[in-house]
Amino acid sequence: MTGTIQLLALLGDLPARLAAGDPDLVRPLASVTGTLGAALVAGAEGRPARHDPAALATALSVRLPGWPVVSFSDGRGDHPYNTARRFLSVDHLSGGRSGVLFQTGGARAQHTAERIQVVRALWNSWPLDSLVADRDTGVYAHTDEIREIDHQGADFRVHGALNTPSSIQGEPVSLWHVSTAEELDAAHGLVDLVVLDDPDLLHRWRASEAEARPGLVAAGIVHGGEAAAELVSVSTTAELFEAVATLPPAPLPPGLPAGEHGRAAPTLRALFGLPPRSFDLSSKPLAFGASRA
Amino acid sequence: MPDRSDHLTLNVNLQAFGQRPSAWQFSTGNPAALVEPDHWIASARAAERGLLDAVFFADQPALHNPNPRPGNPLEPITLASLITSATDHVGVIGSASTTYNDPVELAERLLSADALSGGRLGWNVVTTYNKAVSANFGLPEAPGRQERYRRAGEFVDAVKAVWAAAAGDGKYLHHGEFFQLEGTTALGPSAQGSPVIFQAGGSEQGRDLAARHAEGVFAVELTLPRAVENYADLKRRAAAAGRHAGVPRITPGLSLVIGSTVAEARARFDEFEALVPDNYALRSLSSVIAHDASTLALDEPIPAKILDKPWDPDTHPTSTGYRLTFLDWIQERRHQSLREVLRDFGGYGSRIIIGTPEQIADDMELWFRSFAADGFNLMIDQFPDGLHTFADHVVPLLQRKGIHKREYGASTLRDGIGAGLALDLVG
Numbered sequence: 001m002t003g004t005i006q007l008l009a010l011l012g013d014l015p016a017r018l019a020a021g022d023p024d025l026v027r028p029l030a031s032v033t034g035t036l037g038a039a040l041v042a043g044a045e046g047r048p049a050r051h052d053p054a055a056l057a058t059a060l061s062v063r064l065p066g067w068p069v070v071s072f073s074d075g076r077g078d079h080p081y082n083t084a085r086r087f088l089s090v091d092h093l094s095g096g097r098s099g100v101l102f103q104t105g106g107a108r109a110q111h112t113a114e115r116i117q118v119v120r121a122l123w124n125s126w127p128l129d130s131l132v133a134d135r136d137t138g139v140y141a142h143t144d145e146i147r148e149i150d151h152q153g154a155d156f157r158v159h160g161a162l163n164t165p166s167s168i169q170g171e172p173v174s175l176w177h178v179s180t181a182e183e184l185d186a187a188h189g190l191v192d193l194v195v196l197d198d199p200d201l202l203h204r205w206r207a208s209e210a211e212a213r214p215g216l217v218a219a220g221i222v223h224g225g226e227a228a229a230e231l232v233s234v235s236t237t238a239e240l241f242e243a244v245a246t247l248p249p250a251p252l253p254p255g256l257p258a259g260e261h262g263r264a265a266p267t268l269r270a271l272f273g274l275p276p277r278s279f280d281l282s283s284k285p286l287a288f289g290a291s292r293a
Numbered sequence: 294m295p296d297r298s299d300h301l302t303l304n305v306n307l308q309a310f311g312q313r314p315s316a317w318q319f320s321t322g323n324p325a326a327l328v329e330p331d332h333w334i335a336s337a338r339a340a341e342r343g344l345l346d347a348v349f350f351a352d353q354p355a356l357h358n359p360n361p362r363p364g365n366p367l368e369p370i371t372l373a374s375l376i377t378s379a380t381d382h383v384g385v386i387g388s389a390s391t392t393y394n395d396p397v398e399l400a401e402r403l404l405s406a407d408a409l410s411g412g413r414l415g416w417n418v419v420t421t422y423n424k425a426v427s428a429n430f431g432l433p434e435a436p437g438r439q440e441r442y443r444r445a446g447e448f449v450d451a452v453k454a455v456w457a458a459a460a461g462d463g464k465y466l467h468h469g470e471f472f473q474l475e476g477t478t479a480l481g482p483s484a485q486g487s488p489v490i491f492q493a494g495g496s497e498q499g500r501d502l503a504a505r506h507a508e509g510v511f512a513v514e515l516t517l518p519r520a521v522e523n524y525a526d527l528k529r530r531a532a533a534a535g536r537h538a539g540v541p542r543i544t545p546g547l548s549l550v551i552g553s554t555v556a557e558a559r560a561r562f563d564e565f566e567a568l569v570p571d572n573y574a575l576r577s578l579s580s581v582i583a584h585d586a587s588t589l590a591l592d593e594p595i596p597a598k599i600l601d602k603p604w605d606p607d608t609h610p611t612s613t614g615y616r617l618t619f620l621d622w623i624q625e626r627r628h629q630s631l632r633e634v635l636r637d638f639g640g641y642g643s644r645i646i647i648g649t650p651e652q653i654a655d656d657m658e659l660w661f662r663s664f665a666a667d668g669f670n671l672m673i674d675q676f677p678d679g680l681h682t683f684a685d686h687v688v689p690l691l692q693r694k695g696i697h698k699r700e701y702g703a704s705t706l707r708d709g710i711g712a713g714l715a716l717d718l719v720g
Contacts (some may be wrong), residue, residue: 055370
């Protein structure tokens with residue numbers, strides 16, 4: 001048992017079999033729902049893709065309710081407004097147990113950083129708390145809590161707000177697979193976690209101030225126990241169950257009866273011990289004016 | 294009435310809490326219901342009880358004021374994956390814009406969701422004319438109708454090129470005015486080949502697109518004679534484009550408020566309407582008459598000069614098909630007060646029947662056998678209750694008339710709507 005959360009990148013025929021509900025895979029995984037420090041990763045096969053990550057992640061969340069799921073997003077042909085609503089939708093449907101692993105998709109570091117910034121701003125533009133459905137007053141939502149993001153950047157101009165409210169974990173856990181020093185520097189203050197597969201970048205990450213840097217996900221590199229998670233590939237049933245057998249336990253809510261784990265499984269943020277981060281939009285214009293309704 | 298050997302194509306438009314703007318006030322009171330899986334799964338299962346072909350999601354990638362009427366807060370294709378994973382038969386038709394997507398990205402995203410669903414996905418092709426949307430995608434204003442539809446036509450060609458590649462050697466090639474594409478897809482075909490294509494616009498350009506590409510059409514028809522005329526016209530255009538005789542399946546919107554007596558249905562309708570702000574129906578009417586209806590006297594007819602005002606389909610801000618059928622519909626109501634017109638206008642973009650299961654089933658049969666429709670896109674007052682009422686009380690009558698299926702015979706959406714022969718990716 002490593003004690004480090006494992007992100008299981010599903011390869012081979014595992015994604016399709018799990019999405020189709022193959023009982024040989026689903027039953028054993030369902031029986032440990034919410035008890036392990038693990039998440040499934042959709043879309044890890046890269047390009048050309050055999051599955052759409054959001055479709056796969058959603059199917060997984062139906063087959064394995066309570067299992068966290070992380071989706072790849074390389075941004076190719078995908079506008080940030082569409083990216084934001086699709087993965088926030090996945091987050092809702094997974095019960096606040098999702099993350100998005102951003103990749104550069106061949107783009108410049110600054111382009112990807114701006115893309116992530118827009119997506120995260122949109123995720124925070126319509127707070128879930130604003131929904132009240134108050135029958136006495138006829139008010140469905142307190143619209144004075146909804147903000148435009150009014151983003152005018154080098155590559156994107158996005159007005160907002162997003163038409164999906166924030167989720168019960170606030171927003172999906174954000175990860176960035178960085179492969180250059182420039183990307184690593186741009187990831188500071190922007191994402192919850194960076195995925196590193198390069199020992200030189202690990203040195204650079206170590207050299208930065210511990211309070212300010214994103215958490216670390218180690219992908220196939222040796223680390224000194226400081227990684228919050230490891231990204232490991234599983235391509236066969238044997239590899240999947242071997243990985244599951246060595247998973248660390250998840251923090252469990254006390255006094256929970258056995259079998260209730262699926263409903264009570266922690267959010268992915270809680271699993272990582274991440275704060276409910278939110279993107280500060282307080283200086284941005286209100287989307288519908290200051291009136292309470 | 295003439296014989297038809299086919300069955301109705303029945304879809305239901307899953308509009309948030311229901312088609313009535315106040316439907317949320319009759320729901321369980323959970324403010325987050327629309328972002329939780331249960332609401333959507335319960336509604337889709339109700340559709341499955343009624344042996345409906347598909348549930349449908351409209352879409353606008355922009356936030357409109359959720360008061361008084363909340364919109365659908367989740368992305369349609371993601372919802373489709375949820376629903377097809379949690380149900381056994383019902384299809385899901387999701388809208389996605391040809392103006393605000395990339396054809397390769399969307400083609401692969403749709404095909405992947407379709408494959409995972411076992412061939413139960415439909416794509417409703419929309420061009421999106423909303424100004425609020427363009428600002429979310431970095432455009433100062435929405436492109437005009439002509440340009441949107443030129444792009445849409447080429448976009449669908451490009452999507453089909455990717456789908457054809459998935460069914461073949463994986464290589465696609467497309468060169469046109471808007472897109473230069475060359476690449477390889479790793480996806481294979483779905484159980485139905487590729488997603489079924491629906492189309493929703495009633496303009497000239499929209500009808501041309503439907504004739505060339507659609508297996509199904511969401512129409513807006515308020516009067517039977519124009520519906521019959523438009524039905525024949527679209528089938529003619531499709532035949533001229535070399536399409537298989539069964540397609541496109543034409544499904545006008547039909548809004549329903551069901552009661553065991555007319556009085557009970559009326560009371561149910563009034564109960565919903567009593568909780569809608571007064572200006573809601575006025576605003577909705579304003580958009581179709583292109584005039585601010587709140588400036589008009591409620592107890593007088595709408596002035597003729599407003600209804601007879603010349604208009605240009607190319608610059609009309611909202612659906613031109615809707616405007617045309619509305620002008621027919623208003624003809625026999627020109628003498629009525631605005632107040633009376635508003636009551637009958639309660640379908641907000643579709644015909645409305647407030648009545649008994651018998652009236653509704655008879656009306657659906659009349660439209661079906663008159664070749665005004667191959668089925669309907671149902672608008673239900675409140676989910677999932679209204680849909681259960683339809684399944685329990687209207688569906689048995691339709692089955693007795695021999696126009697609705699008695700079981701799901703097909704495993705894919707394409708076969709289910711009788712468009713199984715229409716898979717023509719080269720078209």
